[in-house]
Amino acid sequence: MPAGLPGFVCSASSNKNPAAAPEVPLAPSQTASHWLGKHCLAWGDYRRLSAQMNKNSYNIMALAPNTSNKRETVCIFGTGDFGRALGHKLIQSGYPVVFGSRNTQTSSLIPKDAEVLSHTEAAQKAAIIIIAIQRQHYSFLTSLAEILHGKVLVDVSNNLKINQYPESNAEYLAQLVPGAKVVKAFNTVSAWALQSGTLDASRQVFVCGDDMEAKQMVMDIVRALGLTPLDQGSLLAAQEIENYPLQLFPLWKFPILLSLGLVAFFFFYSLIRDVIYPYVYESEDFSFFIAISIPNQICPIVALILLALVYLPGVLAAIIQLYRGTKYSRFPDWLDKWMLCRKQLGLVALAFAFLHVLYTLVIPIRSFMRWRTSNQILSLALKNETEPLNMTNAWLSDSYLALGILGFSLFFLLGITSLPSVSNNVNWREFRFVQSKLGYLTLILCTAHTLVYGGNRFLSPSSYRWYLPNAYMLSLIVPCIVLVVKFVLIFPCLDKPLTRIRQGWERNPQYSDRSNYIINKSAV
Ligand code: NAP
16 A cells, blocks of 8 residues: 555555556456457357356366365364354365264254264364363363364464463463463354354465465465454464454544544643633623534544544655655654555544534524524514625535535545455555545545634634634644645646655665565555
């Protein structure tokens, strides 16, 4: 992902590699034979080719049952929730399953095609043993060390707390049974998802282990279950894999805390300006502003600042790359983390923009607004006056609304394309176009919406209460900085070297710090 490509970006977008994308995209229902037939071959040739391809596909199909017949027996220690769910799924996928249990009596809960034996008997029947038991009960495995020698032990366990033990459960298992080949897998898949078949959200299975062959055997099982194995390396990675299911929205923490901080700041800021100030100087009670007026000020302000913060790290990354003259040097950690949570920042911003739309829609039915309108009409009637249409105000008001509507529509489009189900259906160029070009256009429209809302009030002294400018003026600082810097960066004298740097060119390759020679993923 280019550093300049902002962050409504879905991280798991493996099909976004332009090299992997076919030159002529095929709709899912189109096969290569259809395409060839339509575009390159005469009808007779096309039919012959289709027949040949169909014949080949029958041959491939015919292999499938034989392969499934060859599936090796898998042993599962533990007939608890996870052991049973995994056993059920393995049987469905054609694996003979044998359970090793303290209680060899079978029950209606245990899949009916599975055998239930003692741990010793069950272990003898399989080369792979899945340990579906809590870590605290692992100690009994030492007595089976001889039988388990040379076997593949799959550790599926999770803990209750992050870094609960000094070593990972998988490493602990390897210490208890040194002769076995321990592989960590399946801990991110829940028993419920296995049973109900709702594996969409958890299709990826992290796998790690020191023995390549053992790891490969486990990854084959993972694939046979219709899941996607992700090789995470040696058993040293097990601790991280075990911590993964215990993390609570790690990428959402920063955007949510930041938005809460901004909401708190702007709430007190608006309270001072719009409620306390009139009360002190004009003895007017506007405390009811807390319900709608102030939230309707805060929501667009927070949305605009967060949207600008989605694009700011890309701009900072570009400046850093230009300064260093290379992309092969790591960004500071804070910038890396910031880049990773841009999608979440954008979605939180969209939520605030959506709230702003809802608050705006209720304005006409507010009692305060109806009172103010009728008061203005009455005072004009009493004075027997009419007010001519102020063309400047009419233009400002209509432009402000039009910019808001357009900005919100594009904002919504950005949010939708960040969803994996949508982003997986567009190619890399389309994805870049929406997230980068349309993203900046959204920022321009939303900033213009706020600027036009300010209209001619920016320089009016009455806008400054206790020397405090209107809150929306503060919200323009970050977006304006981002847009101005971005504008400067598209000048050819900066854009050309930046493009070359992103294509791999280095200004001073001989001086690059080789220890830092790691391609920053965000910049690829
Ligand atoms: P569970 O329902 O508590 O079952 C654990 C099984 O371990 C028991 O049914 C029992 O089987 C066996 N066991 C209990 N005490 C034992 C002892 N002292 N000695 C030997 N065996 C003993 O737990 P679970 O939910 O199936 O989880 C099993 C493992 O999978 C855990 O490590 C868990 O972290 C992991 N996991 C679970 C899930 C999930 O969704 N549940 C998801 C991912 C990973 P027998 O009576 O047959 O001996």
